[in-house]
Amino acid sequence: MSGQRQQVDISTLPLPQLNQLAQQLDQEIEFLTASLSQLKLTQTKFAESQDCLSKVNKENLDKDILVPLTGSMYVPGQLSNVQECLVDIGTGYYIEMSVDASKDYFKRKVEYVTKQIEKIQPLVQDKYKMKRVVMEMVQMKVQAQLAAQQAAPVTAGGSS
Template identity: 40%
Template sequence: MASSTSGGEQIDLEKLSMEQLQQIKAEFQSEVEAIQDSIQTLYNCKAKYATSKEALEQVQPDWQDKEILVPLTSSMYVPGTIKDMNNYVIDVGTGYYVEKDLETSKDYFKRRVEYVQEQMEKIEKIQYQKSRFLSALISVMEQKQQMAKQAA
């Protein structure tokens, strides 16, 4: 017997009508899709932080006064010269930037990668639970359809 716990109460799926099951299925499919979108967003965010951390780890002390290309957009650059090897301006979100030294910058990105990974793991657990319930729901719906065919 398949059942669902919702807010402390159990619902016997086998006692619900096909219309009710279809409505619950649609809601859970929508929730699972939203969770998948959230996981993808977090994955992209984690990749961005990891890339920034890796870039900082590549910094060499002999880069002082080195000429570089500074991106203005994703496809437009201007020439620039590195003047200060120990100060970095970091985007901390929602249009805020902070200036940090090299080691603090590396630590910031390391902590952000770890935090986003933790959030991804939490959301993946929720996704797994909802997917399992959705599978059980679909199984009950298929059983009801088989029973209806046999009765007819």
Template identity: 40%
Template sequence: MATPTTKIDITKLPSEQIIQLKNQVQEELNHFTSSLQALTTAQTKFKDCIDNINEIASSSSSSEKKEIMVPLTGSLYVPGFIKSENKFLCDIGTGYFVEKDSKNAKILFQSKIDKLTKDNEKLTEILQSKADTLNSINNVLRSKFKEQDAAYQAKANK
């Protein structure tokens, strides 16, 4: 059962607590921004997979074996040959691979791109909400500092 949320009027909080709240929201904003960048990078990688499938499938008309570089690690590659231009091992997550033909492999990667696009849109909405919240906090903080400065000036003029 969800607990009801209560809204707090931040204009009634002391400046120190508003600053802490601002820092917390800024950290969340930074986290969501890096998550959005990671989603965009993943989308690009899946689009590259589709492009690579198209490239290999289009070159299947030639009868010669096509040589490629096969990655063993992030920085170690060995020469290899494409055995079949219409069969691909696709990573479906957590180290599991399935063999798919070019059509189904493209469908798999496109579905992943579509999912990431939806997640990207949701995350963008959250980012906008957090940015609006941060702007509101900054406005309240500015007004608090103006009030404190005016009170200090009034005391100094007496």
């Protein structure tokens, strides 16, 4: 197979194939929507991390803080270093960076994720449009079948 996409006129497809296409589009929409949600969540976390770094300054040196151990568990601590911080870069790896470098890191991450969101959103919209067209075609075919059944002569082998 050459990997090229082939266009098909959906009006030529039978009803079962149209229904199958609609289901496939539903799955694609669900996957892309879930991906968008995950990207937006990631974008928010990076932006929050970037915002938190604004609190790491000389004015807050040696002040009491709550240190997050998990998303919902914090322990008391003190801010003892306002020059550097540890940055989670994923898969259990941390890098010690200056606060300014950390801010720049999170800024780049937010920009990258934003670009990915901007790429996926039009795909979701296109899938919704395709789904609407397919469903309109399904409706037309069902109506055509009903009209054909009603127009067909009723032949009952019975009494005269």
